[in-house]
Amino acid sequence: MRAASVAAVAAVALTAGMTTTPASAESSAGSVGSAGSASPALGTTTDTGGAQHWITLITGDRIAVDDAGEPTAVERPAGREDIPIQVDRVDGHTYAVPVDAAELVSSGRVDQRLFDLTTLSEPGYLAQQQDGIQLIVTYQGARPAARTELRGAGDTELRDSFSALDADAVTAPPADAAAVWDALTSAPESAAPYRTAAAGIDTVWLDDLRQADLDQSVPQIGAPTAWAAGYDGSGTTIAVLDSGVDQTHPDLAGQEIAEKNFSTSVDSKDRFGHGTHVASIAAGTGAQSGGKYTGVAPGAKILDGKVLNDYGSGATSGIIAGMEWAVAQGADVVNLSLGSVDTLIPVSC
Numbered sequence: 001m002r003a004a005s006v007a008a009v010a011a012v013a014l015t016a017g018m019t020t021t022p023a024s025a026e027s028s029a030g031s032v033g034s035a036g037s038a039s040p041a042l043g044t045t046t047d048t049g050g051a052q053h054w055i056t057l058i059t060g061d062r063i064a065v066d067d068a069g070e071p072t073a074v075e076r077p078a079g080r081e082d083i084p085i086q087v088d089r090v091d092g093h094t095y096a097v098p099v100d101a102a103e104l105v106s107s108g109r110v111d112q113r114l115f116d117l118t119t120l121s122e123p124g125y126l127a128q129q130q131d132g133i134q135l136i137v138t139y140q141g142a143r144p145a146a147r148t149e150l151r152g153a154g155d156t157e158l159r160d161s162f163s164a165l166d167a168d169a170v171t172a173p174p175a176d177a178a179a180v181w182d183a184l185t186s187a188p189e190s191a192a193p194y195r196t197a198a199a200g201i202d203t204v205w206l207d208d209l210r211q212a213d214l215d216q217s218v219p220q221i222g223a224p225t226a227w228a229a230g231y232d233g234s235g236t237t238i239a240v241l242d243s244g245v246d247q248t249h250p251d252l253a254g255q256e257i258a259e260k261n262f263s264t265s266v267d268s269k270d271r272f273g274h275g276t277h278v279a280s281i282a283a284g285t286g287a288q289s290g291g292k293y294t295g296v297a298p299g300a301k302i303l304d305g306k307v308l309n310d311y312g313s314g315a316t317s318g319i320i321a322g323m324e325w326a327v328a329q330g331a332d333v334v335n336l337s338l339g340s341v342d343t344l345i346p347v348s349c
Contacts, residue, residue: 052065054075055117055120055121057096057114058101058110058115058133058135058172059098060177060179060181061096065117065121069118069121070094070117071087077178080178083098083100085097085098086098086099093116093117093118094116095112095115095116096117097112100185101195102193103196104204109197109203110184110203129174133180134159134169134172135171135204136167136317137170137184138205139167139168139200141200145200146199146201149183149198150168154173154175154180156171156176159171159317162317183198184197184201185198185201205316207317208340209316210314210315210339211312212242212308212313221296232297233299234299234300236301237332239302239333239334240302240335241326242306243306243309243312244270244275245259245270245276245279245302247304249288253287256303257302257303259306260325262306262314262321262325263307264318265310268304274337275306275308279295279304281295282300282335284298285298307319
């Protein structure tokens, strides 16, 4: 991550609005000060600089973004009015990182995607933020006070807890983001502007969205040769963590032995279709096609963990919860035909 001095950032700071260096530069940096007027509610359209929606950062700062994904204005919570926000454009992504968060982002302690206006402007994340800022927070050491303080910050909701990771999945209402930031970090002890992680806090991640993703199939991996040698998966349990599994499909009749819903959908039914597709590739009997479309391991049994909703997306926390469930159920194999682009793009801090 490229270093940028606070003096250089402050030199281009304004007392109101937001500026950046010329947009023609693929990687550019600028800074913003505090907005002079209150902004409308999150998600509403405003004529403030052509803004289409507002994004609340984990620090509590709110950024107005236009229909091109560019920041146009900022609203600061009480106590943060004088903290500059540095704007960077890197590889097509626009980041708005408050100076006090820069060191935590640079060191990887705080996920830079929590300040990625391009990612957070995507429809799925805008919808997610209507409920609040969704985080996965990991802890270090025997520090129960860190958990208590985070969970007690405003109306923060504990959605799940992962013992294997020593982590919590939480939702912070936008109005309480600044309080959550204070619970996650400690104020500087010197003249330096950078905050540090609070005692007991290890990392803070965006609970990002994943999508169904599957490419090639059975013959290419030599499954027929394995069957001929007597290996058809008998005695094996495969957990399919996906959009659900349709047990009524002829190829999957009698294959499923347990199911659980970890998504935002009301039940475990597969209305998206991807999970059923994956389960049939893994352990379909080929009954409907007379054996033509037999799965890789037709002798195996299926654990159905629905971690993607009826539209094929789901939060990372739900996927982790599904993995823990699958292990507890005795899964020999856990299949996740899903994912997202997890790139760590360096930004100037």
